[in-house]
Amino acid sequence: MLKRAAFAILLAGAAMTGACAPISSYSGFQAIEANPRDVKPGEDSKATVRGRLGSPSAVSAFDTNVWIYMNQIKETVAFMRPIVTRRDITVITFDQETETVKTVDNLTLADGKVIAFNGRETPTRGRELTVLEQLIGSIGAGGVLPRDEEGVPGSRPGDRR
Template sequence: MFRRAAYAVLAASLLAATACAPITSYSGFQAIDANPKDVKAGTDTKSTVRTKLGSPSIQSTFDPNVWYYINQTKARVAFRRPQVTARNITAITFNKDSEAVEAVDNFTLKDGKVIAFNGRETPTRGREMTILEQLLGNVGAGGMLPRDDDDGVPGTRPGDNR
C-alpha cells in the first residue's frame, strides 16, 4: 500500500516537473555550413558571403552595403509570455567600390537597449457610442422600405429624398 502511494507521488512529481519545462523556439538565420562570424574582412566579397551564408536577414535601410544576419532564441514556461534568452546580430559592411568586406561586427542581447514605449493613445474626433446606441441607432430612422410614391420609377433607391 505504501509502495503504491510512493509510486503515485513520484509519478505526479515527474509529471509536474515536465509541465514546467521551458519551451524553446529558434528564429532567424540558422548557421548550417558557415557562421557569419567566420567572414573575414579584406578577403571575402559580397558574392563569397552570399555563397557561404546565403541572403542576409535584412539590409540596411539607408546603405545597401551593410548586411545583417540575425537570430534569436526564446523560452516560454507554461502560460507566461515568451522571453528572449539569446540574440545574435552580425553586421557585415562592404566597400562601395570593390564590394569587399570592410568590417564584421557582432552584437548580442547585452548590446541592445530596452525602449519604454508610451502607452497613451491619440484621441480621435467625435464621440464614442455605447452598445445600445449602436444597436438601436437606426430604429425609427426609416429608409429601409421603399416609399409608395416611387413605385415603378427606374433609378430610385430606398431612402433617396431627391
C-alpha cells in the same frame, strides 16, 4: 507503507516537473554549414558572403552595403509568456568601391536595450457622434424626394431623379 507513499509522491513530482519542460523555438538566420562570425574583413566579398551564408536577414535602409544576419531562440514554459534566451546579430559592412568586407560586428542579447514605448494617443479635433445621433442626423438629408434644381453639383443637365 510510508516509503511507498513517499516514492509515489516523488514519482508524481518528477512527472509534473517533466511536463513543464521548456519548448524552444528558433527564428531568423540558421547557420548550418557556415557561421556569420567566420567572415573575415578584407578577404571576403559580397559574392563570397552571399555564397557561403545566403541572403541576409535584412539590408540597411540607409546603406545597401550593410547586411544584417539575425537569429534568436525563445523558450516557453507551459502557459507563460515566451522568453528570449539567446539573440545573435551579425552586421557586415562592405566597402562601396571594392565590395569587400570592411567590418564585422557581432551583437548579442546583452547588447540590446529595452525601449519604453509611449502608449498615449494624439487627440483629434471634433467630437464623436453616437449611433442615435448619426441616425437622426441623416433624416432629411435628402435623396427621398426628387429635386427640381438644375445645376446642383453632381447632377447632369436635364437629369431628373
